[in-house]
Each structure stands twice: as structure tokens, then as C-alpha cells.
Amino acid sequence: MINKSYKLVTLAAFALAAFMFSFSDRTGQAISPGAVSAVAQQNQPRHPEAKSDSGNLVVQLCDGKTSMEIDGVREGEVLTPEKAREVAAKMMAAVAAEQSRQTSKWTERDRLTWEREQKRVIEEGDKLFHDWKALGGTIGISCDMCHPNASNTHAETYPKFQTQIKKVVSIREMINWCIENPMEGKPLPLDDPRLIAVEAYMAAQRKGVPLDPGKH
Amino acid sequence: MWPLKWKKREQEYRRERADFFQAVGRLDRRSFMKIAGTAGALAAAQSILPPHSFQLVDVVEAQTAEKPLFRFAYISDTHLYERTLNERFVKATLRAVQDINALDPQPDFVLFGGDLAQLGQPAELELGKEILREVKAPIKMMVGEHDWFLDMGERWREHFGQPQYSFDHKGIHFITLMSVNEKDFWTERKMTPMERMLTVAGLDNSLQSRFEVGDEGRAWLRRDLAKVPRTTPVVIFSHSPLYKYYEPWNFWTADADQVQAMLFPFRSVTVIHGHTHQMLTHRIRNIHFHGMLSTAWPWPYAPEGLPKLTVQMDRADPFDEADGTGDGTIDVYRGGYVDKNHNLWSRNPLTVSRAYLESWGRTNVPPAPEFKSY
Numbered sequence: 001m002i003n004k005s006y007k008l009v010t011l012a013a014f015a016l017a018a019f020m021f022s023f024s025d026r027t028g029q030a031i032s033p034g035a036v037s038a039v040a041q042q043n044q045p046r047h048p049e050a051k052s053d054s055g056n057l058v059v060q061l062c063d064g065k066t067s068m069e070i071d072g073v074r075e076g077e078v079l080t081p082e083k084a085r086e087v088a089a090k091m092m093a094a095v096a097a098e099q100s101r102q103t104s105k106w107t108e109r110d111r112l113t114w115e116r117e118q119k120r121v122i123e124e125g126d127k128l129f130h131d132w133k134a135l136g137g138t139i140g141i142s143c144d145m146c147h148p149n150a151s152n153t154h155a156e157t158y159p160k161f162q163t164q165i166k167k168v169v170s171i172r173e174m175i176n177w178c179i180e181n182p183m184e185g186k187p188l189p190l191d192d193p194r195l196i197a198v199e200a201y202m203a204a205q206r207k208g209v210p211l212d213p214g215k216h
Numbered sequence: 217m218w219p220l221k222w223k224k225r226e227q228e229y230r231r232e233r234a235d236f237f238q239a240v241g242r243l244d245r246r247s248f249m250k251i252a253g254t255a256g257a258l259a260a261a262q263s264i265l266p267p268h269s270f271q272l273v274d275v276v277e278a279q280t281a282e283k284p285l286f287r288f289a290y291i292s293d294t295h296l297y298e299r300t301l302n303e304r305f306v307k308a309t310l311r312a313v314q315d316i317n318a319l320d321p322q323p324d325f326v327l328f329g330g331d332l333a334q335l336g337q338p339a340e341l342e343l344g345k346e347i348l349r350e351v352k353a354p355i356k357m358m359v360g361e362h363d364w365f366l367d368m369g370e371r372w373r374e375h376f377g378q379p380q381y382s383f384d385h386k387g388i389h390f391i392t393l394m395s396v397n398e399k400d401f402w403t404e405r406k407m408t409p410m411e412r413m414l415t416v417a418g419l420d421n422s423l424q425s426r427f428e429v430g431d432e433g434r435a436w437l438r439r440d441l442a443k444v445p446r447t448t449p450v451v452i453f454s455h456s457p458l459y460k461y462y463e464p465w466n467f468w469t470a471d472a473d474q475v476q477a478m479l480f481p482f483r484s485v486t487v488i489h490g491h492t493h494q495m496l497t498h499r500i501r502n503i504h505f506h507g508m509l510s511t512a513w514p515w516p517y518a519p520e521g522l523p524k525l526t527v528q529m530d531r532a533d534p535f536d537e538a539d540g541t542g543d544g545t546i547d548v549y550r551g552g553y554v555d556k557n558h559n560l561w562s563r564n565p566l567t568v569s570r571a572y573l574e575s576w577g578r579t580n581v582p583p584a585p586e587f588k589s590y
Contacts, residue, residue, distance in 0.1 A: 130418060139302040140334065145513060148420040148465050152516035152531070152589060164535040182537065216587070 051075070059087055066095055118200070125201025128194055135194060137183035143175075143198070146182070150205035157215040171199055284547035284555070286386055289316045289353070291543050292329025292490040293510030295362060296347075298339045304537065305334070308511040309347050312543040315559065317352050323545060324385065326353045329490030329508045330360025330396070330455035335413050338371050345375050356383075360455045360490060361396040361427070366413040380433060382440050388449045388552060391440060394433055395454040395469055396491075398425040419465045419515070426463065426470040427456040434474060441478055449484045449552020457489045459498060459505060462518030467492055479503055484552035494540075495558050497568050498523035504573045506546075506556040514540025517589040525577045527568055529560065530585035538562050 047064035057075050060067040068091050073079060079087065128134050129150065132142040147153050158171035165177065172195045176187040188195045291312040299306050316326055328348060333340035341363065348355055359379040363372045369379065379394035401424055402412040415424050429437065444450065452458065458475060461467040469475070479485045485503040489496075493515040496507030505523070514532045522528075532540030539562040547555040553570035560566065571580040 130421075139304060140297045141302070141304075141513075144418060144420055146515070146534075148515070151519065154590075164533075178534070182534070 059091070061091055061095065063095065066091055066098075068094075121197050121200045122204045124193075125197035125199070125204075128198050129201050132183060132185075135179055135183065135198070136185035136188070137179065139184045141183050143178065143183075150202040153202050153205075154215070155199070155202040155206045156209045156211050157213060160214045160216070171202065172196075175199065175202075282549060284549050285388070286324045287319075287321075287545055287547050288325050288327060289319060289323040289543065289545045290327040290329055290488070290508050291316065291348075291351075291511060292327075292508040293331040293360065293493055293512055294344060294347075295331055295334040295510070295512040296340050296344050297334045298337070299343060302334075305512045306343070306347070308538070308541060309344070310350075311538075311561070312511045313347060313350050315543050317350070319545070322353050324353070325356055326351050327356050327453055327488065328358060329453070329488075330358045331362040331490060331510075332360070332372075333363050335410075335417060336363055336366030336371070341371055341375055356390075356392060356453070358392050358453050358455055358490070359394060359396065361398075361416050362413075364396060365398075365416040366409050380436060386548075388451055388548060389444045390451050390453065391437070392453040393429055393437065393458075393475075395429050395456045395458060395489075396427050397430040397433065398427060401425050422464065424466070426468050427466055428470040429454075429475055430471070434471065434478070437475065437478060441482075444482075446481050447483050449548075450479065450482050450486070451548070451552070451554070452479070452485065452487045453489075454487055455490045457492060457496070457498075457505065457507065458487045459500060459523075460521070461492070461496075461498075461523065462521045465515075465518055467518055467521070476500060476503060486552065486554050488546065488554075488556075495527060495529040495560075495566070495568070496523070497526045497556075497573065499525055499573050499576065504553055504570070506554070506568065509540075509542040509544060509558060509560065511541055511543060525573065527566075527582045528585045528588055529558070529566075530563065531587040531589055533562070536562050 047060065050058040050060040050067040052058045052069045052075070054069075055075055057070045057073040057077060057079070058067050059070060068087060070079065070083070070087060073083070129143040129147075132138075132140055135143070143150075153171075155171055158174065159168050161168050162174065162177075165173070170190075172190050175195060175198055176190075179185045180187050291309070294305060294309040294312075296302075296305050296309060316323065332344035332348075357376040359369065359372055359376075363369070373379070380392060382389065382391040384390070398416065401415070405423075407415065415421050418424075441450075454469075456469045457467060457472075458469050459472045460469070480501055480503075482502065487503060487505045488508065489505065490508045490510075492507045493510035493513065494507060494517060495509070496505070498505040514529070516531075517526075517528060529540065540560070542558065542560040544559045545557045547557070549555070549570060551570075553574065555570055556568045558566045558568070566582055568582055569580045572582065
């Protein structure tokens with residue numbers, strides 16, 4: 001559903017773009033690169049200007065990616081209405097073809113956000129793992145002292161039965177056990193961001209090791 | 217006298233166990249059954265299942281063949297904080313002192329394997345010195361990086377003298393090396409002494425340089441070895457392993473190859489090292505290497521580079537704070553090679569014999585662990 005409505009909105013936007021082509025053409029103004037988006041987005045960041053080395057006119061769609069070089073028309077010249085409609089149709093067809101392949105709404109920006117946030121939390125966990133005070137320890141013992149590079153923590157084996165706790169526990173409960181016992185601190189709430197950060201660091205150190213819950 | 221706060225039951229158990237192993241040493245056929253009975257009782261007291269106690273028979277075999285020339289003991293890697301911050305490491309150190317003092321006969325001397333302090337603080341070193349004063353046998357001190365990098369050994373030298381020295385004992389030449397020097401990584405980064413100390417103290421902190429004996433140290437070693445006949449057995453004490461095990465954790469000595477090359481011409485060389493907090497065994501040509509246990513905490517085996525001859529210790533139980541830690545004794549034999557007795561506090565003691573190393577691991581294989589590290 002989401003994808004479908006998303007597509008409809010996208011198509012509406014391109015229809016508007018095509019209309020503006022013909023509008024500017026009728027008023028006798030030259031269709032120049034960037035003109036379409038510039039009308040609607042005067043204060044927005046602009047797309048990179050599309051230019052041709054050979055000096056031909058280049059027309060760009062408001063997606064900032066789809067552009068087309070018009071053979072035989074020099075930059076600054078005016079397209080005939082027929083030619084403009086033909087160009088618009090070709091470019092919209094190209095976009096439609098592109099759209100038919102896209103099934104995800106996720107963009108490069110989403111991917112960068114995921115990456116950045118993951119890195120931030122892992123780095124925070126790295127700091128906590130090496131800082132007994134920050135995790136509420138009281139006797140100078142930090143995680144890394146027994147677990148350099150989170151070795152021997154086996155993030156990939158949780159949840160698993162801990163004989164001494166007498167039940168299947170998540171890795172956060174085991175981290176809490178360590179905070180309470182060797183570190184002599186107070187256990188953290190299971191949704192405490194510090195606990196999540198330490199878990200993220202430990203999991204990152206075991207990245208690529210096959211998931212094997214229950215292994216001892 | 218330092219207050220020793222041990223539960224009476226534990227004291228009794230340890231005395232019983234010490235008596236037992238002493239008896240094993242001078243065992244004849246007739247008293248075997250009696251001893252074996254004690255062994256069973258001890259194992260039962262620890263709720264240990266039969267396969268573990270079989271190793272007692274190995275000890276018998278190793279010790280009936282030839283009597284050692286002498287025995288020395290070790291305490292290593294105590295990592296003391298000030299007592300007000302951390303009592304646990306203090307108690308563990310006291311336990312080791314009590315173990316060693318209970319040995320009868322007493323060892324000829326006791327090696328302290330380095331990392332007396334956690335962060336090289338004056339109060340930590342003083343606390344360590346005060347505790348070690350309770351050891352009855354003479355102490356041979358070795359320095360570790362945790363003692364050194366706050367003030368570059370100034371305080372440690374005031375207490376214990378030069379970190380590099382040699383001595384002869386009953387025909388064996390002993391050398392204590394200062395093997396935790398590091399090339400300057402701190403000046404350029406404008407680190408304070410405490411920042412430098414904390415960087416070195418972090419095992420997985422990759423900012424620091426790798427350990428080395430260094431140019432000066434190797435020159436001193438060359439001069440020292442020049443006086444020693446090639447047939448004289450040599451035993452080296454070194455805090456870092458004197459071979460290349462795992463670089464990211466500084467289980468590593470950068471100039472190990474050069475140091476080993478100086479030792480190859482000797483008939484027998486043994487290296488006893490600290491730092492790695494685990495049972496570790498290695499052999500390169502004529503050099504046998506043995507790692508010492510820490511009293512403070514065990515370290516997991518590194519993900520790669522573990523020497524093939526190493527008999528791993530069973531994975532430590534995090535719910536038992538003494539597990540994976542301990543102290544030990546070393547029996548030196550006429551040829552110079554040694555039997556290394558690991559006194560793991562929560563397990564049965566385990567010996568890695570010279571025969572095991574001399575046969576490249578073909579005979580006298582110590583029992584394998586139940587759970588290997590992964």
C-alpha cells in the first residue's frame with residue numbers, strides 16, 4: 001500500500017513538472033537547466049547544474065538526477081512546443097522505467113543515518129566497556145579487564161541458559177550480573193541506553209560469527 | 217603481621233592439600249593406597265568428578281623418576297589498587313602469600329612476576345611491598361608495565377632496585393629482564409603521566425607501542441651472557457612472553473627474535489613470564505616458555521597465535537571470583553629444564569612437565585580442558 005500511494009504522489013509530481021515545461025514554453029521563455037525546480041524551490045538547495053561538454057541544451061527533471069542532452073539545440077535556444085513535449089515524454093518514460101525497479105522507499109540518506117547511529121552507539125559502548133565509573137562499578141574493575149575486545153563474552157550465543165542464574169537470560173541480564181558482582185555496582189534497567197550501548201559494542205566485536213544461541 | 221582473613225575451613229583444606237602433594241613427592245608403593253584415598257576425599261570435597269582426579273597419577277609419575285635440584289615459587293600479576301578502592305585483589309594477594317608460606321619445605325626463593333600495582337601509584341606499590349614483606353622465603357622482584365608507566369619506574373626502582381639483574385643459584389644462571397619497555401607514543405600526543413599509564417594498562421588499547429627489551433637491555437643481556445658457559449642452564453624471568461603470541465593485546469615482545477637468537481647457543485634455556493594471566497606453554501628450539509597465573513583475574517586465550525604446545529586451562533567460571541587465578545611452583549632439574557606446577561585456586565593443581573616439552577608434546581600430556589575458549 002505504502003509503495004503504491006508513494007508512487008502515485010511521485011507521478012503527480014512529474015505530471016506537474018511536465019505541465020511546467022509546456023507553460024514556460026507557451027510564454028516564449030527558454031527552457032533552461034534548473035528552471036523547473038528553481039520556480040518551486042527558490043530557497044531550497046539547488047541540484048547540480050547539468051551541462052553538456054558539446055554546448056547542447058541539457059534538460060533536467062526536478063528529481064535532480066534525470067537529465068537529457070538535446071541534439072541540435074544549443075544551450076540558451078528555445079525548444080519548439082513539439083520538441084519540448086517529446087523530450088518531456090522521453091524523460092518521464094525513463095523515470096517510469098526506473099520507478100518500476102524501485103521497491104524500497106529507503107534512500108541513501110536512510111542508510112547513512114543507520115550507519116551513523118550504529119557507529120555512535122558502538123563507540124559509546126566501547127567507552128563504557130573500558131570505564132568502570134561510567135557503568136557504576138565501585139572497585140576499579142571494568143569490563144575490558146577480563147574481556148579485551150569483548151573476548152569471551154560470546155554475544156552470538158545469547159539468549160542462553162546460565163546455570164548460575166538458573167534460567168535462559170539475555171546478554172543484557174548477563175552484563176548486569178557482571179556490573180553487580182565483579183564490578184560491585186548496581187544493575188541497570190534493561191532498557192537503559194548504557195546497557196544497549198555495551199550490548200552493541202559486544203555484538204560488533206563478534207560481527208560475522210554465526211549466530212549460535214545456547215552454545216556454551 | 218598483615219591480618220590474614222581466611223576462613224578456617226579453607227585454611228584447613230589448603231593445608232591438607234599441601235600435605236598431600238608433599239607426600240606424593242616421596243611416594244612409595246605401600247603408601248600409595250593411603251594417598252590415593254586422600255586424593256579421592258579431596259576431590260569429593262570439591263565436588264569434582266573422577267576424570268579430574270586422574271591427573272594426580274601423572275604427578276606421581278613425573279615426580280618419582282628424578283628429584284628436582286630445587287624448587288622456587290611465584291606470585292604474579294596482583295594488580296593492586298589501594299585497599300580502600302578494591303579489597304578483592306588485596307585478599308587474592310594475601311591468599312598467594314599464605315599458599316607460599318605454607319609450602320614445606322619452603323621454596324629456595326619466590327619470584328614476583330610483575331604488575332604488583334594496577335596503575336603504578338605510590339600507594340599501590342607501597343601496599344604491595346607491605347604484603348610481600350610477609351613472604352618468608354627471599355623474593356626476586358620483576359617489574360611489569362602496570363608498575364612502570366606512571367613515573368617510568370621511578371618509584372618502583374626506589375623500592376626494589378634495578379629491574380634488570382642476574383644471579384646464580386645451585387648451578388643455574390638466572391636473569392631477570394626488563395621486557396616491558398615501549399617506544400615513546402605519549403610525547404607527540406601530549407599525554408599526562410596518568411593518560412600514558414591508562415593507555416598501557418588497557419590491553420586492547422591499540423594506541424600504545426609494543427613491548428621490547430630494547431637496544432640497551434639487549435646490550436646488557438649480551439654482556440651478561442658472555443660470562444656464562446654454554447653448558448650452564450639459563451632461566452630467564454621476563455614479564456612479557458619473549459615470543460610473539462598476539463600483537464593486538466601486546467602478548468608480544470617486538471625484539472623477541474633478537475633475544476632468542478642470543479639464547480639459542482645455550483644447552484638449556486627456560487623462560488618464565490607473567491602478563492598473560494593464563495596457563496601458557498611454548499617451545500622454540502632449546503627454549504621452554506611457561507606463563508604464570510595471575511592472582512587478580514584470568515585472561516581469555518587470544519583469538520589467534522596460541523602456541524601449539526599450550527595446554528589450555530578450562531574456561532573460567534565468572535561466578536567464582538577465584539577461578540582461573542592462582543599461583544604456583546617451579547621444580548628445577550639438573551639439566552636446567554623445569555616442571556611448572558600451576559596452582560589454580562578453584563581447580564585441581566596441574567603440572568606441565570619438562571618431559572612434555574622435551575618430547576614436543578608426545579608424552580606426559582597434561583589433561584585437556586573440558587571447555588576450550590572460542
